Amino acid sequence: MNGIWTKRRNVIRRAATVAATAGTLIALPAQAFAMHISEGILPAPWALFWYAVALPFVAWGLRDLRRRSEDLLWFKPLVGLVGAAVFLISCMPIPVPTAGTCSHPAGTGLAAILIGPGLTVVVASIALTLQALFLAHGGLTTLGANIVSMGVVGAYVGYGTYRIIRRLGLPWVMAAFLAGLLSDWATYAMTSVELAAALHGGESFSAMLTLILLAFVPTQVPLGILEGFLCAGALKFVRSRKPELLRMAAAGGAA
């Protein structure tokens, strides 16, 4: 009994250490970029593994792009421009009250609703490459892992949530809010899994995963809610002003 209590106390103590230090240190720079796994963090075998996981999804998205752009010549410019817009939205700083700093939405839920999950993976892979090269967010060695968490998981969870809630007959605003919220949280959960798998070393995987999840909680829980509002609010704005543009984009998405 004493042993179990000591173990629990150790886990709580470690969690407190990680949450306190991560919260403090992430708040140090002007902006937090919690969801990008930075260049060089993943050991080579893990970096290659996540590349191998990401590549089929990117290839599937490119196949989708090729098929659709054969019928619609304007489809590639549309995907490129939507990608540029989502890239910019994902760079807009939004204040996170609990962390006392600014963070950034992922934007993948919104993109998946607009152009579909397959193309969102392609767009995310390009956005992550540009961010790694020109902003030092994420990295080339961690590109595969970041595509899996931000592109694949974020896009498919966001798109799936939107479709399921619409099928249930619930309002599209709620569907968009939950798509943004869950795509953000799913991205952060997947990032935590990737980090824990690579960094747990001699410690247990589940203990490390719990610690990393707890360390992300102060920023990601409110950020996910804000992303939900962003997704619903942005779509509401477009639907009220230019609904015909959404129909054009919906050649690939769910909006």
Added chain:
Amino acid sequence: MFDLFSDIFTYRDNALTRIDPRAKLLIALAALIAVVTAERIVLPLAVLAFCLGAVAILRIPAKLVACRLAAPLSIVAVLVVIQTFVTGKTPLFAFTFAGWQFTAKAEGLRQGTLLGAHVLGAVSVVFLLSIVTPAHRIFQALRWFRISRNWLEIAILMYRYIFVLMDRVADLAAAQRLRLGYTARGRALRSFTTLAGATIIHSLEQAQRTHDAMRLRGYRGTMPFGPLPPLGRRDRLILVSCLIGIAVAYGLLEWGVSG
């Protein structure tokens, strides 16, 4: 953020910008592999020192370097602290804070420091690459390496129109601020979602205009990529010398130094 996202320095004329982008990509890839697979901190730190030295010689503003390295540095700090206090067995020191006892461990500190060195070394390689190679030259080189044409076409469109949309977004955000759009939390959230929605509308309208302009210039579904000539003698020499240099440094610093 927007100030950082510029390739203005890549258009300067210097020894590094004159090297063929294919050679630079291969050298950067080799350096990244060396850094990520290093099991001692010496090699990643040597790469960091080399890259920062090159950046200083190229007279890149210190503010830009600091901004680009701020996020990775904060990640390094988090990694070192987490690893030091969470992993390992051999206690280094302990302290009590708010009733909790924290124990730093030697193995964790070593592991955290190595990870931190990996991050800094790898980030510095990509940073140096990005300030001596324009984006369109990188895309051109990637096409030469048989990266998907469709992926590169979307990448080129995205890169081009990020800057166009950026100006529009900056104007909209300035107008919102002038109208006190960010004075209260609720109002700020509404302004932010409006800004995001307006960005999407601009992008979709711009997509139509871009397509029309491309059609007028003969676009039939694929964008042409200018062919790259074979690597010149000078570039081949630089490539081989750098690859040998990285291999020798790896051998010496990873296997050659005892301790």
